[in-house]
Amino acid sequence: MxxxxxxxxxxxxxxxxxxxxxxxxxxxxxxxxxxxxxxxxxxxxxxxxxxxxxxxxxxxxxxxxxxxxxxxxxxxxxxxxxxxxxxxxxxxxxxxxxNNNPSLLITRDASSPISSLVDDSGNVRTVSYRFESQNDTYTITQLAFNIVDPSVVSKVYLKEGSNILQERPGSTSVVFSDFGNIQVQANTYKVLDVELVMSNVGAGAGNSGAEVTTSINVGGSLVRSSSGSLIVPNGNPLPGNHIYTYKAFPSVNVITQSTGNNEDRLTAGDNALLKFNVVPNGGNISWKKMVVNVTKTSGNIIADGVRIVDLSSGQTIATLPATDSDCEDPALTTCTITIILPTEEQLSNSKSYEIRGAISGTLSINSYITAQVSRSTLAHVAPAPYATVAATTSNFVWSDNSALAHSLTTNDWNNDNHINTFPLPWTRTVK
Structure with a gap:
């Protein structure tokens, strides 16, 4: 004792x-x-x-x-x-x-969604919070939440599992109360979710790139103890992870490199350096710029005139000028190929592409060339004209086509922040 x-x-x-x-x-x-x-x-x-x-x-x-x-x-x-x-x-x-003080502690639950891009259709769960009772039984009577930019939110649901406890209209500050007997027994916990019903992005509607990151306002929340006292719960929980909303957004995926047709072999002459597809999610998107990072053995050359081929038609959609690549220098072991399409590629469905280049120089056994697109470290910023975004270090420049009379000069172009599915590298080796 x-x-x-x-x-x-x-x-x-x-x-x-x-x-x-x-x-x-x-x-x-x-x-x-x-x-x-x-x-x-x-x-x-x-x-x-x-x-x-x-x-x-x-x-x-x-x-x-x-x-x-x-x-x-x-x-x-x-x-x-x-x-x-x-x-x-x-x-x-x-x-x-x-004998310890009773409390109800709020923390962000590990099941909360990761940072991501979403489109403006359907419902999006933005955060989950864990309500843990210590040494007493509590009834949750009021919960308050904040949403960074609710311009793309029509409704907000408070949910326990699949059960909707209450709904409120979208707002920067959302308060749920009188939503039933949500009781947390002593020394147990419950997890409650916030789910948003999205509304349109675009002219006369919600903001393209709207951040719908959601956080709980602990000071505006109330719980009732078993003795009947109304108190503010404890905790300093993290907000939900960053979630940004667009009319549509792209995924960039690798096309698996085949060994059966020697796509992994490096030979003198024309070689496929990388195959990938761009997938629109939620609607039409456009893209115009991509930066490919290359690693190669000294002495290898990727000649000027790298081409981008539409695999569905077999047609070359762009041949890059010499200024868009420094991989023709045999002394370099790392270099970049900057793809800037002459006109933006507007996509309503997935499209596959191939980057091809003429290989020469000193090729011996185990000489190799590796090509990869990697996401930059740029933070999320508001959409801007194409030239503004292209002037940054973004490795992929795209648009959700949300602006009225979309063009290169409209404020609906974006960097590669939170595009989570960039392709794995392709490597070709002399064997």
């Missing part, structure tokens, strides 16, 4: 009960007062391979202050029914019972 105001003298009417394999329950005699060591004399036989359950009971009195605790331990003594050998077990600790 811990604490100066709470000792074994505060335990009265101490007794134990026991049963064998869930059989009849027997009780010991009652000790009116307790001490640090309390012995109970019993007489029974415990058959081989049987289990006995033992419970200890007592009345508690006196002053129990915050932080006081109680723990019991048990040891048994007996004789072997056949051998007659005296046996005493090692003391085994029971659970610790303590």
């Amino acid at each position: 811990t604490g100066t105001t709470f000792t074994s003298a505060n335990l009265t009417n101490l007794y134990a009960s026991y049963s064998i394999d869930n059989g009849p329950t027997n009780t010991t005699s009652i000790k009116n007062t307790a001490s640090n060591n309390n012995d109970f004399s019993v007489s029974f036989s415990l058959p081989a391979n049987k289990t006995m359950s033992i419970d200890l009971y007592a009345n508690l009195s006196g002053t129990v202050t915050m932080g006081n605790s109680l723990k019991t331990s048990l040891s048994l003594s007996g004789n072997g029914s056949q051998s007659g050998t005296n046996v005493t077990t090692v003391a085994v600790d029971g659970q610790t019972i303590s």
Whole structure:
């Protein structure tokens, strides 16, 4: 026992009960007062391979202050029914019972969605919060949330699993109250989700690139304890991860490199350096610029005139000028190919592409060329004209075509932030 105001003298009417394999329950005699060591004399036989359950009971009195605790331990003594050998077990600790402040703690749950881009259709779960009750039972009566840019949000749902507890219109500040008896039993937890019903992005509607990151306002939330007191819950939980909304957004995926047709072999002459597809999600998108990072052995040359081929038609859609690549320098082991299409590629469906280049120079066994598109480290910024975005270090420049009379000069072009599916590298080797 811990604490100066709470000792074994505060335990009265101490007794134990026991049963064998869930059989009849027997009780010991009652000790009116307790001490640090309390012995109970019993007489029974415990058959081989049987289990006995033992419970200890007592009345508690006196002053129990915050932080006081109680723990019991048990040891048994007996004789072997056949051998007659005296046996005493090692003391085994029971659970610790303590007096601690009750609270309801809010934290961001690990199931919250990762940072991502979303389109303006359907519903999007933006965050999940864990409500953990400690030392008391609480009823959640009011929850307040903030949304960074609700211009693309028509409704906000508070949900437990698939059950919608309440809905509110989209707003920067959303308060849910009187949504039923959401009770968190003592020393358990519940997870509640915030889900947004999206509305249109574009002219006269929501903002392209709107951030719908959602956070809980702990100070504006209320819970009721088992005694009936309304209190503000505890915690300083993280907001949901960054989520940005567009009319549509692209995914860029690698096309698996084939060994059956020697796509992994490097030879002098024309070679496919990388195959990829661009997939529009939620509607039409455009793209115009891509930067390909190349690693190669010294002496290899990718000649000027790298081509971009539309694999569906087999047509070359762009031949790059010499200024768009430094891979013709045999001394370089790292270089870049900057693809700037003469006109933007507007896509309503997935399209596959191939980057081709003429290889020359010193080619020996194990000489290689690796090509890859990697996402830059740029942060999210508001959409801007193409030239503004293309002047940055973004490795992919795209548009959600959300502006009225979309063009290269409209404010609907974006960098590669949060495009999470850039392709893996292609490597070709001399074998």
